Amino acid sequence: MSRVVARQVRAGYRDREVLRGVDLAAQAGELVALIGPNGAGKSTLLRVLGGLLRPTSGSVTIDGVDAATLDRRVIARHIAVVPQVFETLFPFTVREIVALGRTSRLGPLGTLGSDDARAVARALDDIGATDLADRRIDRVSGGERQRAVLAMALAQEAGVLLLDEPTAHLDPAHQRATLERVATLARVRGIAVIAVLHDLNLAAAFASRVVLLADGAVVRDGDVKAVITAELVANVFGAGLRVVAHDGLPFVIPEPATALERHARAG
């Protein structure tokens, strides 16, 4: 069942159009990796899907309802967006940050109930960040902050999770662990996850589907092996990347400099 669908979406900012007619759907249980070069429009697409940017044409439906008809609070209950940047000057604790995920579900008095506390505890546990809970968000490392913000999105208990570079500040072990957790959550809880990933190998290892975006349009949308191919990688990302197979999955390795020079001289 498609939890979020973008149809023929055109969108952009004041002076330029970024997305030129994008179709994308994500099903419950999937972890869709959104890959592509810088400037392809990945973050913009995430914003449109999350209802944060209105498309100039086309539509976005969330659980079958047109997003344009929904107000912010309702959208937030169905879609959680984790942004790339999350700096704050204020000394919130990690637990308080995660609790912010409950904002769209607060009653008129705005107090956190037992349901909210449960969701917060569960989110912290899902990400393995329970030990961080009482530390101050402005005093933890970049990676710890990233995990806290991810827990915040999980606390929203939304059916769709949109992640923009969720592992950018994490060490390889944490990168692996986080994506594995997210993929498991997607499967077990029936969440549709769309994650912008720059690391093609992480995408290959954990995504159930890959969407390659370039110049504001979808180049290929499908299974890992169908999208991460030598030809497409070379076309979209340029030379210098080699695709090799390992354990049945494609992996992308950067060519060492001398090999590149050799190829260049060879023409």
Next chain:
Amino acid sequence: MRTITVFALLVAALAFSAAAGILVGAVAIAPGDVLSALLGAGDTNGTIIRELRLPRVLGAALVGGALAAAGALLQGMLRNPLADPFVTGTSAGASLGAVLAVALGSEPVLVPLAAFVGATASIALVWRLARLGGRTTVLTVLLAGVVLTSFAGALVTLVLVSSDRLALRLRAVLGWLQGGISVISWSELAVAAVVVAVGVVGALLLAPRIDAYAFGEETAAALGVDLDRTTAAVLATTALLTGAAVAIAGLVGFVGLVIPHALRFLLGATHRRLIVASIPAGAVALVLADLGARTALAPAELPVGVITGLVGAPFFLALLVRSRRVIV
């Protein structure tokens, strides 16, 4: 646990400073007489305590609490620990309203009302100006506030220079502009208290949404906050709180800036807690500042704004140094 301790300490401090404020005044009255005055003694001391000192101390507490709550609210929404109710241009509008009222020869009792109207109008204007650029971001609100403050300030000077009537009342207007808890009647106090109460309730209701602004407005929207409506509600609540404060005490600076900033170090950033604690803390600060204003250079009375400025600025610098960050 810790929050309760801090709150209890603040309330105790408020009780002590209020007592000090009532015991000390231009006329020396023995504590025993003060007590009987509070209990309704009919002599002159009774009148001095019940009609002059007590409303003044309560007025100071009300103004301090209102300004601190407004400061906490604004700092949260603007995500800037340097924000202050006056950043939104309230002071400019309020002073312009008051100065115009005096220049046009209105009854003295209408002047605070004119200030309140000016405060509210300027907040509405800043809101409109900020929206001209499209999205109402925090930056546009700050810039609009700066623009309005400069413009209204220039108008105030123009009016002051060109009005003959004001030349005679200049002292009164300047005194008010520098901040002072003037003599206040129980009915004026009651009206202000109601307005402040409404503002406080609004602030407390908005507090959880203000927390969601922690990572910026886009994230707040993603978490489910209706940005336009919330910003409008915050500005309106701030207008109520600041307008009431300005109407009673003129321009008193730094309380809205320093109190929430300092409390955040002790209590963390959650705004509901912060606002609840800011109210007694701000009240204590202003009751003590008023006491200082009345006694520092007795028998002359200093404007309260002078005390809050002299104490607030170094305090704020100390806070900045301690946090060792460059806050933009």
Next chain:
Amino acid sequence: MRFRFAPVLAVLLLVASACGAATAPVQSQQPSPTATAAAAAFPTTVTDFQNRSVTVAQRPERIVSIGPSITEFLFALGAGPRVVGADDFSDEPAAAKQVEKVGGIKVNFEKVVSLKPDLVLSVKFSDGTIEKLASAGLLVLVVDPQSAGDVARTAILLGRAVGSDGNAMARDIQKRIDDVRAKTSTATTKPRVYHEIDASDPTKIFTVGPGSYIHDLIEIAGGQNIAARAASAYPQLSAEEILRSDPEIIVLAAAEYSAKPDQVAARTGWSVISAVKNKRIVTIAPNLINRPGPRVGEAAEAYAKLVHPELFP
């Protein structure tokens, strides 16, 4: 011979007025007979209120007066026709209103110079106005009567400067004041008086203290100024102090910038004051009490009427 008397007399007057200000201000100003004879002679050297020694070469025919009390004096001394310019506030006597105006709080220098005065009489200015006038080549005398004691001194000084008999005026004024004083000394009561100068800022209420004209008037009128022990001529009081001192009479100037009696009565907490309870909040003409001038006798009588209406029906 005349030259030597002038500075000595001036010094005597200064010393006498300094001593006399606190208690019986006017009684110690007794001009000497020799000075009377010398009054009409020029050139003459006088010491003005800023201790500047100024020589007036000949009888001034074109006088500019900056200060309403100075203008009153000049007309009272018979020098009215010779006044060619006066400040905006000079409105007494009626004839003064016809005189060319030279500015109010800010003096119009060009106007003053264009009138080609041979003598400029002015109150004190702290913004350099006097220096500016002097540097424009004009002969300037600073005359700034502040208390009742200054009145006689001013009459004599101005008399010398313009060539009129100031001593006679001084004597008349003195007599009138003494008459009032004599009458009020028979009173059985000495009511506490609060004279309000300015309460537009309720946290800074200004009243009169020792060294001010109105304070002198209160004393002459047989009243007791509640601020009699203040340290300055225009001290600041708090509402608390006013309530505590419980004045029996509250005097306001009947000017548009002053508070009105019903406004004063309505002030928070003031209802306990005797003056409010007994409805003894009275007004007096501002021009009479704000200017230590030749009408001081009239002012004393008017004030005494307010304080002791039983003696001045």
